[in-house]
Amino acid sequence: MAPRAVRVGSARFRMDDLLQTTINGIASGSIYALGAIGLSLVYAILKLVNFAHGDFMTLGGYVAFAVNVSLGMPLVVAIAAAVVAVAVLGLVTEELIWRPMRKRGAGLMQMLLLSIGLAFVLRNLILLTWTGESRKLNVDDTASYGIGIGRVSLLQILVIGIAAAALVGVGLLLTRTYVGKSMRALSDSFDLAEVSGIDTKRVVTYTWILGGGLAGLAGVLAAVFTTLTPNMGWTLLLGIFAAIILGGIGNPFGALVGGLALGLVQEWSTNFVEPTYKEAIGFAVLILALLFRPNGLLGHATRTG
Amino acid sequence: MGPLLAFGFWAYVLTVAGIYAIFVLGLQVHVGDTGLLNFGHVAFMAAGAYSTGLMVTNGVPLLAAIPLAMLVAALLGVLVGLPTLRLRGDYFAIVTIAAGEILRIMIQNQQGATGGTLGLRKASGGWPSFNRDILRWFEDTLGIELERRVPLLVITWLVALVIALLLVRIGRSPWRRALRAVRENEDAVAAAGKPVFQLKLQALALGAAIAGVSGVLFTLLQTSLYPENFEPIVTFVGFAILILGGIGSYFGVVLGSILISFIISGVRFLDFPLAADKVAALRFVVIGLIIMAVMAFRPQGLFGKKEELHLD
Amino acid sequence: MSADEPTSPDEAPVDTPITEAAVDDQVTTADVAETVVSDDLDVVQPVLRAEHLVGGYVPEVDILRGCDLTAADGEIVVVVGPNGAGKSTLIKAIFGLITPREGRVYLRDADITGTPANRINGLGMSYVPQVNNVFPSLTIHENLQMGAAKRRKGMDARIEEMYELFPRLRERRRNRAEGLSGGERQMLAVARALMPQPSVLLLDEPSAGLAPKAVAEVFETVKRVNDSGVTIVMIEQNARAALAIANRGYVLEGGQNRFTGRGVDLLNDPHVAELYLGGAAD
Numbered sequence: 048m049a050p051r052a053v054r055v056g057s058a059r060f061r062m063d064d065l066l067q068t069t070i071n072g073i074a075s076g077s078i079y080a081l082g083a084i085g086l087s088l089v090y091a092i093l094k095l096v097n098f099a100h101g102d103f104m105t106l107g108g109y110v111a112f113a114v115n116v117s118l119g120m121p122l123v124v125a126i127a128a129a130v131v132a133v134a135v136l137g138l139v140t141e142e143l144i145w146r147p148m149r150k151r152g153a154g155l156m157q158m159l160l161l162s163i164g165l166a167f168v169l170r171n172l173i174l175l176t177w178t179g180e181s182r183k184l185n186v187d188d189t190a191s192y193g194i195g196i197g198r199v200s201l202l203q204i205l206v207i208g209i210a211a212a213a214l215v216g217v218g219l220l221l222t223r224t225y226v227g228k229s230m231r232a233l234s235d236s237f238d239l240a241e242v243s244g245i246d247t248k249r250v251v252t253y254t255w256i257l258g259g260g261l262a263g264l265a266g267v268l269a270a271v272f273t274t275l276t277p278n279m280g281w282t283l284l285l286g287i288f289a290a291i292i293l294g295g296i297g298n299p300f301g302a303l304v305g306g307l308a309l310g311l312v313q314e315w316s317t318n319f320v321e322p323t324y325k326e327a328i329g330f331a332v333l334i335l336a337l338l339f340r341p342n343g344l345l346g347h348a349t350r351t352g
Numbered sequence: 353m354g355p356l357l358a359f360g361f362w363a364y365v366l367t368v369a370g371i372y373a374i375f376v377l378g379l380q381v382h383v384g385d386t387g388l389l390n391f392g393h394v395a396f397m398a399a400g401a402y403s404t405g406l407m408v409t410n411g412v413p414l415l416a417a418i419p420l421a422m423l424v425a426a427l428l429g430v431l432v433g434l435p436t437l438r439l440r441g442d443y444f445a446i447v448t449i450a451a452g453e454i455l456r457i458m459i460q461n462q463q464g465a466t467g468g469t470l471g472l473r474k475a476s477g478g479w480p481s482f483n484r485d486i487l488r489w490f491e492d493t494l495g496i497e498l499e500r501r502v503p504l505l506v507i508t509w510l511v512a513l514v515i516a517l518l519l520v521r522i523g524r525s526p527w528r529r530a531l532r533a534v535r536e537n538e539d540a541v542a543a544a545g546k547p548v549f550q551l552k553l554q555a556l557a558l559g560a561a562i563a564g565v566s567g568v569l570f571t572l573l574q575t576s577l578y579p580e581n582f583e584p585i586v587t588f589v590g591f592a593i594l595i596l597g598g599i600g601s602y603f604g605v606v607l608g609s610i611l612i613s614f615i616i617s618g619v620r621f622l623d624f625p626l627a628a629d630k631v632a633a634l635r636f637v638v639i640g641l642i643i644m645a646v647m648a649f650r651p652q653g654l655f656g657k658k659e660e661l662h663l664d
Numbered sequence: 665m666s667a668d669e670p671t672s673p674d675e676a677p678v679d680t681p682i683t684e685a686a687v688d689d690q691v692t693t694a695d696v697a698e699t700v701v702s703d704d705l706d707v708v709q710p711v712l713r714a715e716h717l718v719g720g721y722v723p724e725v726d727i728l729r730g731c732d733l734t735a736a737d738g739e740i741v742v743v744v745g746p747n748g749a750g751k752s753t754l755i756k757a758i759f760g761l762i763t764p765r766e767g768r769v770y771l772r773d774a775d776i777t778g779t780p781a782n783r784i785n786g787l788g789m790s791y792v793p794q795v796n797n798v799f800p801s802l803t804i805h806e807n808l809q810m811g812a813a814k815r816r817k818g819m820d821a822r823i824e825e826m827y828e829l830f831p832r833l834r835e836r837r838r839n840r841a842e843g844l845s846g847g848e849r850q851m852l853a854v855a856r857a858l859m860p861q862p863s864v865l866l867l868d869e870p871s872a873g874l875a876p877k878a879v880a881e882v883f884e885t886v887k888r889v890n891d892s893g894v895t896i897v898m899i900e901q902n903a904r905a906a907l908a909i910a911n912r913g914y915v916l917e918g919g920q921n922r923f924t925g926r927g928v929d930l931l932n933d934p935h936v937a938e939l940y941l942g943g944a945a946d
Contacts, residue, residue, distance in 0.1 A: 174630075175634065232799045243813060337439060
């Protein structure tokens with residue numbers, strides 16, 4: 048706890064810490080949110096609690112690594128490749144696993160346990176392909192810029208900027224476009240969407256493209272912001288679930304709020320306790336929140352059936 | 353590789369299998385018997401292991417520490433259950449992982465007490481010397497030279513057997529019938545005036561205590577405890593065993609743990625033209641494929657009954 | 665699961681002279697004749713025709729055991745009957761939500777038997793389920809847009825027409841549907857179903873669970889929609905009120921037609937009144 052003595056001594060240091068932890072909280076919160084929105088949409092529309100979602104993210108990180116480092120292409124290309132690759136992975140699993148299982152009338156828990164199997168397979172195939180060595184994308188992690196009251200690093204700007212753009216895009220998609228509204232309609236009631244004449248199969252396809260693509264993007268950003276290992280996504284998954292539950296499961300806007308809240312709480316907590324506790328504190332917040340709001344902070348008691 | 357060494361290795365694999373069997377018997381009480389999707393089961397094992405380790409390293413005799421360790425695990429079950437048992441199934445699953453992770457992170461950070469990532473040494477207390485006594489007795493009195501891992505192997509499977517028989521016996525009790533009714537139709541049980549919450553809490557505590565036993569045996573086997581022994585993956589390997597053997601089947605648990613332990617540790621003997629870490633990854637690919645295949649084609653597992661399966 | 669239980673002989677109106685269609689437990693589906701209480705009910709050009717539908721939710725249990733239904737252009741057709749008679753199942757079979765084991769469904773001249781609900785929606789027939797018939801987290805405007813999935817061209821103009829028909833929906837167009845009252849919710853559900861400009865609208869107990877005032881509103885809505893030229897086929901528990909506005913009524917029991925006639929005639933038929941309407945009409 049050495050740094051704390053310094054902090055207590057000087058108000059200026061504390062301001063700086065607060066700024067840094069806030070920026071970091073927003074950055075990691077946006078990564079949670081990007082992962083959470085995709086997972087939440089898939090859950091709401093397909094009633095699938097996809098435990099492989101974290102490993103979808105990891106794959107996105109490694110595809111970006113392959114393009115950005117192994118092939119030496121720019122980060123933009125790497126991001127695009129990761130988004131496309133994971134969206135395709137989502138579609139492939141829908142075709143090969145989820146749709147056939149739904150046709151057989153598989154239950155929620157059966158699909159959930161199946162997704163755990165898929166998570167094992169993906170994570171270890173990644174391990175087989177890229178080994179367990181931790182990797183970094185080719186981004187200058189020392190560059191930083193002064194913004195008056197403190198400094199922000201290039202990494203923070205990249206993560207927050209890209210995530211914010213993606214989140215605004217998703218928000219517009221869900222509220223302004225027909226397919227986005229259809230996704231929300233399906234998450235309200237799949238059966239009603241069906242009898243209303245909505246092309247549910249097409250909407251499911253778009254859901255996987257969006258959910259997978261966001262997972263891929265979140266994976267790249269996590270790889271930029273932290274380090275890339277085969278366990279990266281799995282480690283993030285629990286926080287993503289926490290974000291979803293905090294925001295009310297099945298509600299994409301709640302997932303955004305939940306993700307940011309979780310990221311900020313975790314990072315702010317490092318001002319008071321050892322940073323090694325920050326994950327535990329995030330989970331403790333989840334449990335506490337559920338004590339008072341068993342359906343999540345923005346959850347609707349009527350839609351949990 | 354000599355046959356004796358090989359035997360010692362197999363004894364080790366089978367002991368691990370037995371510990372898994374006990375661990376998953378506890379999980380079976382939660383998942384199969386009560387319908388609680390407990391994804392944080394490893395926390396109860398950790399509670400059993402670390403409370404044993406902490407007691408014996410602070411001078412409590414091993415024999416006194418064991419029942420106390422079970423009690424600690426059961427109490428942790430109650431502690432976790434109180435705020436979470438009223439939650440929906442999928443929330444409960446996720447919150448239990450979170451609870452397990454909180455415990456593991458705390459163990460990792462309380463270095464002064466638990467040794468943190470450096471490990472808790474000599475956690476098995478008087479067991480190694482007791483084990484030597486047993487081996488000597490066999491050699492002196494019966495003239496049999498036992499492999500040093502054999503006593504724990506036998507004890508582990510005896511304990512597994514006793515717990516399984518106990519669970520079968522409980523299976524015929526009114527308590528267990530009420531529990532089954534909770535799993536089938538919770539609302540109806542509640543409407544009939546039965547204390548659903550208490551029943552679930554009791555089941556959670558019972559399964560946790562059983563997992564605590566597996567933690568004790570794990571401590572005896574490993575002697576040193578590390579936080580990374582208790583990562584969520586252990587729970588999911590437990591689920592792989594449960595799924596393969598069959599949700600609801602005690603016998604399936606036993607067979608499932610032997611099969612999965614063989615896949616995890618046993619195939620080390622097969623010669624793959626691959627590096628060791630790649631083989632490790634491949635093993636878990638296989639386990640993942642097994643989970644997927646069983647869930648897709650035989651969700652009741654090898655020995656479960658389809659009509660007992662509740663996966664909605 | 666609301667499988668019908670075959671009416672036992674002592675409960676069935678065997679000794680009622682008018683019911684030639686008295687239930688005999690042993691009879692197979694085709695054996696029960698229906699009583700037509702009105703003459704000149706034949707329709708030359710029906711808009712919807714269901715012929716001898718047999719089937720249910722699972723292959724082993726037939727809930728429908730030879731049901732017929734005809735709707736002429738511009739009619740209000742009401743289906744009544746006791747619980748478990750197969751009313752909802754009939755509507756679901758017509759709308760392709762379950763595929764009947766036997767029998768055919770024709771919309772105009774097209775055979776739509778077994779066509780999935782999702783496609784039927786684009787063929788000129790819409791369906792309003794009894795419950796969960798609006799998207800609660802979507803606004804009223806968005807709910808209406810969702811109704812136009814099959815006809816996105818001219819969607820805004822059509823929504824405008826719906827607002828003309830239901831001014832109350834226009835007032836609340838930006839509100840989420842979950843905040844609507846029971847009557848308003850049914851109004852929205854009907855408006856959403858009307859978005860693809862169907863010629864036939866199927867309603868499953870639109871007044872179920874509503875307060876008396878809202879029930880009156882719903883019937884008012886139904887009449888207004890019918891006045892705009894849409895043929896209505898509706899199931900109702902409020903049998904009296906529904907038959908009063910019906911051009912054609914069906915009394916279902918045990919998955920078969922028992923009485924058929926003009927709404928007024930059914931209301932005035934003493935047997936129908938006694939058996940299904942809880943006593944003679946006042």
